[in-house]
Amino acid sequence: MFLINCPYCGERDQSEFSCGGEAHIVRPKQPTELSDDQWAEYLFMRKNIKGVQFERWNHAHGCRKWFNMVRDTSNDKIHAIYKMGEKPPVE
Amino acid sequence: MTKFRVNKTKYVDQTKSVSFYFDGKSYHGFEGDTLASALLANGVHLVGRSFKYHRPRGIMSCGSEEPNAICQINEDTDITEPNVRATEIELYEGLKASSQNCWPSVKFDIGGINNLISPFIPAGFYYKTFMWPKSFWKKIYEPLIRMSAGLGKSPTKPDPELYDHKHVHFDVLVIGGGISGIIASKIAAKNNLKTILIEDKNILGGSTIYQKNENYKINNKYSSEWLNEEIAELKKLDNLTIKTRTSLAAYHSYNYLLAKENISDHIPLDKRNGGIRQRLWKIRADKVIVATGAIERPLVFNNNDRPGIMLSNSVKKYLDFYGVSCGFNNVIFTNNDGAYETAVSLKEKGISVEIIDIRKKSNSKIVKNAEKLGVKIYWNSTIVNTYGHRKINSIDIMNLSEDGSNVVGDKNRINCDCLALSGGWTPMVHMHTQSGGKLDFREIDQTFIPNEIDENHINVGSCNGDFELDDIIKNTNNKVKNFLKVSENEFDNTSVLNSKEIDKRNIWLLPNYISEGKCKSFIDFQNDSTAKDIKLALREGFKSIEHVKRYTTTGMATDQGKLSNMHALGIIADTAGVKMGTLGTTTFRPPFTPLTFGSIVGRNVGKFFDIVRKTSIHEWHSQNNAKYENVGQWKRPWYYPINDEGLHDAVQRESKAARDSAGILDASTLGKIDIQGTDASEFLNRVYTNAWSKLEIGKCRYGLMLNEDGMVYDDGVTTRLGENHYLMTTTTGGAANVLSKLEDYLQTEWPELDVYLTSVTDHYSTASICGPNSKKILKKIFPDKDFSDDAFPHMSYQNGKIDEIICRIMRISFTGELSYEINIESQYGKSLWEKCIEAGKEFKITPYGTETMHLLRAEKGFIIVGQDTDGTMTPIDLQMDWIVSKKKYDFIGKRSLYRSDTIREDRKQLVGLLTDDPNEILEEGAQIVSDMSKKPIEMIGHVTSSYFSPNLKKSIALAVVKSGKTMKGQKLIVPMENKNINVTVSDSVFLDKENKRINA
CATH class of the missing domain: 3.30.1360.120 (Probable tRNA modification gtpase trme; domain 1)
Incomplete structure (x- = not known):
């Protein structure tokens, strides 16, 4: 069970959060101009890697805020947590 | 006092007799006994039958590793519990325990026939046999397997006991109250860290607490004396919580751990007073110090499973802690020095003991001590057979060859009534590996020890592979100091005197003159897997330890192979000619010892199992005979039968009334989301398929919401309350999901929009009145209001007042009838409803439920x-x-x-x-x-x-x-x-x- 440092509330139990899948997939600004394949890429394709992954998390049973998390899926180490709109850490 | 109670100790109060029953027979023990020690004190060794061959089995150990002595507690009561280890259950007045897996009795068990036909039921027997003919499966094989499967009997009635959960946070959690756990707790607590120490036994001190041997001294005192003083000091520390009778069940990531506290399991049934039985502690600790100790290994040789064959250190504990001698004619079979402490303890109390040691020699102090006391030692020897049906009575021993691969010379028979085994020690690395830690293999004593990389937990003491007293104290002190970043302390200059083991020899499967196929050398006692089974699995092509485990069921019993896994690995390595370290281990999974279902669910039973949501009008519905339908967590009136009307008749009547005159529906459960902000219209444009910008204030519109994949997700009517203010309704079941979906888009895709969402589902109650007479009813409730189609058209909203209480009236329809929905703050919901019913009386207004709504x-x-x-x-x-x-x-x-x-x-x-x-x-x-x-x-x-x-x-x-x-x-x-x-x-x-x- 992770201990997640919500950027708005502080450290809370994982049971208060829900994971929203891969982060930094931006909704296309002009969906109508995309081909089926390009739209499918946005709609369906998600990475599920072993190793460092960028994820969206929501403090669902808390402040209801979304934020981003860098997590190593192989050992569940959380490397960074940052707010929506902030740049992901380089390392 | 029985003849086996030879020693007075301070841990068992021999002035307080406790009576109990085992297999229907009455016995006496003392306060402080476990069921196992009390049985042994009464000379009872045979306590169960093995799972597959139904061989007689006796108490083997004194702790959670016990494979044989598993009992049914308080059979035929509501609180009966199967598979309880007799070594862990504290004796109380009136305790009723019985052996499992035997019929008609543990002494004469019909299933024992399996032992005779054992050559025909090798590993994988079930997989191989029950394959054909296929038609036999359902009628013959499955009922047969089901009848013989399982150990104890499950309770048949609801558990009447109370269970509890507790969430706690600590700076430091120390697991295990043995000597290293006590040192660690003291250092932590004295350095101002909020510390919790948990120990599964009822007292602290581990195996040191009953150690009284000249060869083991700390600061010139017996190690037990020194430790007792430490414990006394420890108990005075303010920021230390000590939880005894509390066993760690699971170690999850980020130092989140579960521990089960036994609160009333040791109290006589009539004195429990309905209190909490067990409490599950959910502990989040900044730092975790694991000090879970080690488990003594048995040795694997022919017929090593008879009652009276025990672990050496357990024999010592029964003697020095409980005052019980397991036999008067003891033989110890060992490969290490540890067993000599048991021999010295026995000999000092005048009890006969001989030692069979597979090593060629050992010159350590403790061995010299034993020799001096006159203990006869057979060096370089092994046991090749044992005798005695319900209890061991003699053994055959032979000399080992130079390389230990064979036996040489003549057989020598020795009589004995207790055989104590010591095959060295296995560090309890369960917690370390559960937390994600890896293991290293140490060749010298064939152990897996923790490879520590996690900065937030360490292992100390024998679970870390330190088996000598001086190493334990020195290494524990140094490691804990480093880990908690504290400087010098009281343990820095502790002087320790102890015997050091130098000579080591390990043979996983001891050789025999009898051919391998005819030997029953048990590895997993509870599941009856033998060395032969493991070798068969290897011959049949199983290579991975995980596969061998499943094929032979080694380590898959309720004890999870605490005694057997290492031997299985060792024999696989030896047979396959690979290094043990490269084989790896099977996965250690939580819980460490079985948890009751009660402790897992805690208070979340009965009405606390799930939330029940009721509208403010619920009471009226119940008074008017409503039958309910569950919609999400909501209880919604389904239909309102009159007298003994069934669903069909009630719905036909309600539907007709709604179209012919007037019907009323409690629509409070529909999701309501208050939307405000200067970009509210634009937001609705983006989330609904239709256009919203031109919706006038005071008008309502139906909207359809899709998922990004184009599929319909939700629908509902949204009302424009003001320039920048909307009230959205959603489906009852979809309310929470719609809100989080909208929040997701707002926060992550369109943060530039000035929009605020608030769930107001519970804030307003809604009465929906439909039917040709609904307008007349509304007019009666709001006499000042103009309800003409021009003044108040379909799909529009207006405020109204009932006794100064403002309500929102929407003219919207889900039935196709003329229809109004009145929204009012929830606390007035029931009054509003009653007012509507009163006003509608002359029109025979009919309350209808979800079924009629669906029909309409x-x-x-x-x-x-x-x-x-x-x-x-x-x-x-x-x-x-x-x-x-x-x-x-x-x-x-x-x-x-x-x-x-x-x-x-x-x-x-x-x-x-x-x-x-x-x-x-x-x-x-x-x-x-x-x-x-x-x-x-x-x-x-x-x-x-x-x-x-x-x-x-x-x-x-x-x-x-x-x-x-x-x-x-x-x-x-x-x-x-x-x-x-x-x-x-x-x-x-x-x-x-x-x-x-x-x-x-």
């Missing part, structure tokens, strides 16, 4: 998201093209509406179905076919909603059918189990196609 809307062909849709329906599939804006550049799901898959003509589409026999009601979910002749018959759709309409006097149904749009008038078939129902595809609107009733 089906007559109008209105969909219910989640009933007529299933996440694969687009608005086009629903024939709702009219609600999809062509002008808007974008909205959620728009692009997906013209993906190659969503524009297929042969998608399932919503249609109406009329049965050829108007009285035949289709079953919801029934499949629809068009051609019965071609096999396999193609299923082209299914029925989603089906009712008998009292207003149309015929059966109506909604269905989704492939290419349904083009099939109007076509005949289809709904095949049922015993008949085929002929249907005709129709329009999905059955009643009032012209929408006249809305303005009736």
Whole structure:
């Protein structure tokens, strides 16, 4: 069970959060101009890697805020947590 | 006092007798005994039968590793519990325990026949045998296996006991109250860290607490004396919580741990007073210090499983802690120095003991001590056989060859009534590996020890592979100091005197003159797997330890192989000729010892199992005989039977009343989201398929929400309350999900929008009044209001007042009738409802439930998201093209509406179905076919909603059918189990196609 440092509330139990899948997939600004394949890429394709992954998390049973998390899926180490709109850490 | 109680100790109060029953026979023990020690004190060794061969088995250990002595506690009561280890259950007055897995009795067990036919039931026997003939499986094999499977008996009644959960946070958690755990706790607590120490026994001190041997001294005192003083000091520390009778169950990531505290399991049943039985501690600790100790290994040789064969250190504990001698003619079989402490303890109390040691020599102090006391030692020897049916009575020993691979010379028979085994120590690395830690293999004593990289937990003491007293104290002190970043302390200059072990020898499977196939050398005592089984599995091609484990069931019993896993690994390594370290171990999974279901669920039982949501009008519904339907967590009135009316009759009556005069529905459960902000209109434009910018203030509009994949997600009416203020309604079940979906888009995709969302579902209660007389009823409630179609048209909203209480009145309709919804703050919900009922009396206003609501809307062909849709329906599939804006550049799901898959003509589409026999009601979910002749018959759709309409006097149904749009008038078939129902595809609107009733 992770201990997640919500950027708005502080450290809370994982049971208060829900994971929203891969982060930094931006909704296309002009969906109508995309081909089926390009739209499918946005709609369906998600990475599920072993190793460092960028994820969206929501403090669902808390402040209801979304934020981003860098997590190593192989050992569940959380490397960074940052707010929506902030740049992901380089390392 | 029985003759086996030879020693007075301070841990067992021999002035306080406790009576108990085992297998129906009455015995006496003392306060402080465990069931196991009390049985041993009464000379009872035989306590159970093994699982597969039903061999007689005795108490083997004194702790959680016990494989044999597992009992049914308090059989035939509500609180009976199977598979309880006799070594862990504290004795109390009136305790009733019985042995398991034997019939008719533990002394004479019919299943013992399995032992005689054992050559024919090797590893994998079940897999190999019950394959054929196939027809035998259901009638013969399965009932047979089920009858012999399982150990104890499950309770048959609901558990009457209370269980509890507790969430706690600590700076430091120390697991294990042995010597290293005590040192660690003291350092932590004295350095101002909020510390918790948990220990599964009822007292602290581990195995050091009863150590009284000249060879083991700390600061010139017996190690037990020194430790007792430490414990006394420890108990005075303020910021230390000590929890005894608390065993760690699981170590999850981020130092989140579960521990089970036994609160009343040691108290006589009549004194428990209905208190909490067990409490599950959910501990989040900044730092975790694991000090779980080590488990002594047995040795694997022929017939090593008879009652009276025990672990050496357990024999010592029964003697020095409980005052019980397990035998008067003891033999110890060992490969290490540790067993000599047991020998010295026995000898000092004048009890006969001899030692068989597989080593060629050992010159350590403790061995010299034993020799000096006159203990006879057989060096370089092994046991080749044991005798005695219900208890061991003699053994055969032989000399080992130089390399230990064989036996040489003559057999020598020795009589004994207790055989103590010591095959070295296995560090309890369970917690370390559960937390994600890895293990290293240490060749010198063939142990897996923790490889520490996690900066937030360490292992100290014998679970870290430190087995010598001086190493334990020195290393524990240094490691804990480093870990907690504290400087010098009281343990820095502790002087320790102890015997050091130098000579080591380990043989996983001891050699024998008897051929391997005829030896029963048990590895897993509880599941009866032998060395032979392991070798068979290897010969049959199993290579991975995980596969061998499952094939032979080694380590898969309730003890999870605490005693057996290392031997299985060792024998695999030796047989396959590989290094043990490269084999790895099987996975250690939580819980460490079995947890009760009660402790897992805690208080979340009965009415606390799930939340029940009731509207403010609930009480009225109950008083008026409502039957309820669960919608999400809500209790919604389903129908209101009069007298003994059934569902069908009640719904027919309610539906008719709603169309003929007036009906009233509690619509409070619909999700309500308050939307405010300067970009609220733009936001709605983006989330709904239709356009919102031009909706006037005071007007309502129906909206359809899609997922990004184009499929219908939710629907509802949204009202514009002000320039920048909307009230959205959602489906009852979808409310929470819609809110989080909208929040997601707002926060992550459109942070530039100035919009705020608030769930107000619980804030307002809603009474929905429909029917041709509804206007008259509203007029009575709001006499000052003009309800004419011009002043208050369909799809509009106005505020009204009841006794100074402002309410919102929406003229919207889900039934197709003239209809109003009155929203009022929840605390007035019931009063509003009663006012409506009172005002509607002269019009025979009829309360109706969800079933009637579903029927009424089906007559109008209105969909219910989640009933007529299933996440694969687009608005086009629903024939709702009219609600999809062509002008808007974008909205959620728009692009997906013209993906190659969503524009297929042969998608399932919503249609109406009329049965050829108007009285035949289709079953919801029934499949629809068009051609019965071609096999396999193609299923082209299914029925989603089906009712008998009292207003149309015929059966109506909604269905989704492939290419349904083009099939109007076509005949289809709904095949049922015993008949085929002929249907005709129709329009999905059955009643009032012209929408006249809305303005009736």
